Amino acid sequence: MRPLYQHVAAELAQRITEGVYAPGARLPGVRSVARQRGVSVATVVAAYRRLEDDGHIEARARSGFYVRARRAIHAIEPECEVAASPPRLVTGQEMAMALIKAANDPGIVQLGAAVPDPDYLPTLAVARAMARVARLQRTRAAGYMMPPGAPELRRQIARRMSESGGGISADDIVITTGCQEALSLALRAVTQLGDVVAVESPAFYGLLHVLESLGLEALEIPSHPHEGMALDALAFAFERWPVKACVVVPNFSNPLGFCMPDTHKRALIGLLAKHGVPLIEDDVYGDLGFDHRRPSTCMGLAPDADIIHCSSFSKTLAPGLRIGWVAAGRHRERIEYLKYVSSIASPTVPQLAVAELLESGRYERYLREVRGKYASAVARMGDAVMKYFPEGTRVSQPQGGFVLWVELPGKIDSFELARHALKQGISIAPGPLFSASGKFRNFIRLSCARVWDERLERALITLAGLVQVR
Ligand SMILES: Cc1ncc(COP(=O)(O)O)c(C=O)c1O
Missing domain, CATH: 3.90.1150.10 (Aspartate Aminotransferase, domain 1)
Structure with a gap:
């Protein structure tokens, strides 16, 4: 019969393989594991030592045990030009449309669009919440939920956002139809036809298409694969072009996946403030960090700066809900009006259902x-x-x-x-x-x-x- 510590080690190894404990994550303390499993502390220590020997985890002095980062593979190395290419109108929408249409074809292996397989989404919880609110709030669910959107949802979003700093209130939030509409409203609030907008390079193509549809020019600023937008290139761009807004995805960017360090976020905010340029922050992946830590947002780090924060539940709850939001800072009134002009209101039932999922802790x-x-x-x-x-x-x-x-x-x-x-x-x-x-x-x-x-x-x-x- 296998000793008890080996059983514990095997179970934990399986959880690491399944990703319950991600690379870089800290394992629970030995005492709490011992309590949970009803075994001795010595058994857990022996199990952890075994996992360490097998290369699954590593001990860090005075800090605990951590899941080992996977073996180094050929990473994309930092390679940043200082010069940004001149601003230009975006073209090449046909390929993007082909990609987007392919996303609906079940016969195609979908590696293109950044849309999660339903297996990764809490589809049952979403369906139940939708059915419940449609039943219990029948008359309210049938009506428009005029901008800025359902108060209970805005309260829940503000509560979550405040956890990353900044003291956001429900009144700061405008509900939108996904993050794409949030970005579009934010850009419309701070730019006019023909203006130049600084974007990361590479940048999420949906953003480039929003720029194209608004007649804005994209100024591509190289992105460092670990830190994000190259600030020396951005400073250089400010000297040459009349930049009217800057859009970044600081937390788990698309496509590079880095998380911009706080020092870099602060430096970016400072540089933009110096030039009087508003920052549009797209945080759509912010809840999906591998080490389970919720990174700070630019808005949370600098609540008084000119920042418009955009996000949605498309990458977490379900893209089909089409529920996003803007924390609009000093542009709230304008964005509220633009939201009304754009689509009057976002659908009511999904707003109420998301509010319920947030409030119940299921999210x-x-x-x-x-x-x-x-x-x-x-x-x-x-x-x-x-x-x-x-x-x-x-x-x-x-x-x-x-x-x-x-x-x-x-x-x-x-x-x-x-x-x-x-x-x-x-x-x-x-x-x-x-x-x-x-x-x-x-x-x-x-x-x-x-x-x-x-x-x-x-x-x-x-x-x-x-x-x-x-
Ligand atoms: C960085 C980024 N922003 C915004 C969006 C659009 O989000 P939504 O589906 O909520 O409009 C996406 C979707 O791929 C994205 O990757």
Whole structure:
């Protein structure tokens, strides 16, 4: 019979493999594990030592035991130009539309759009909450929920946001139809046709398309793969161009996945304040950090600065709810009006259902589970890419979210690759979609929020084969 400590070690190892404890996460203290399992402290210490010997965890002096980061793979190295390319109008929407349409086709292996498989979403809890509010608040549910949106939802959002600092109140929040509408309203509040907007490079393509639709010019500022927007490049850009707004995704950016350190966030806020430029912060992945720590928001770090904070529940609860928000700072009245002009109101039932999920604590419980699952899914996809793709391939090292940014070796044209992959029933997001000037020709973005199965692995092998022959 196996000794008891080995049983405990095996169970914990399994939880690490399943991502319940993500790379970098601190394991619970030995006393609390001992209490929980009804075993002695010595048994847990022996189990932890075993896990340490097996390379699953590491002890840190006076701090406890942590899940080991997975083995180093060829990470995308910092490579930042100081010069930003001149501002330009965004083009190339056709490929993005093909990608977006492919996202609805169940016959296609979806590695393109950053939309989680339903298996990662709390679909049952969402369905129950929707049914409950539709039944219990029938007449209210049938009416418009005029801007700024359902008070109970705004209260819950303000409560959660205040936990990252800043003392946000429900009156600061305007409910929107997803983060995309939030970004659009924020940009409309602070810019006019033809204005220049500084964006990260690479940038989330939805943002580039919002800029295009508003007749704004994108000024691409290189993004450092660990820290985010290069501030020397931004300072240089301010000297040359009349920048009217700056948009960043500081927490688990799309596509690079870094979390901007607080010092960098503060320096960015300071630089923008110096030039009187508003910051639009997109925090849509902020709740999905692999180490279970909720990173600070720019708005939380500098509540008095000119910051508009945009987010949604699309990456966590369900994209189909279409519930997002803007914490609009000094632009609240204008944004409230623009929201009304844009779509009168966001749907009522999803607003009430999300409020209920937040209030009951179900949202937090779900987040605790899913963060580890995403950490594992990203690690697994990264390892598979390094296994199957040709020598010289490099991948990002995300700290949260669920996308991987992959640099392919040689002169591969990722647009061509995406077209061929689609013919084989696989969708990927080619790199140039993430740039207003067609950069990142040899990059692709892969969405890892997929259930790992044979079909997915085969798709990666097919993709690797296509990269090989190009
Ligand atoms: C960084 C970022 N912002 C905004 C959005 C759009 O979010 P929503 O579906 O809530 O409109 C996405 C979706 O992919 C995203 O990745």
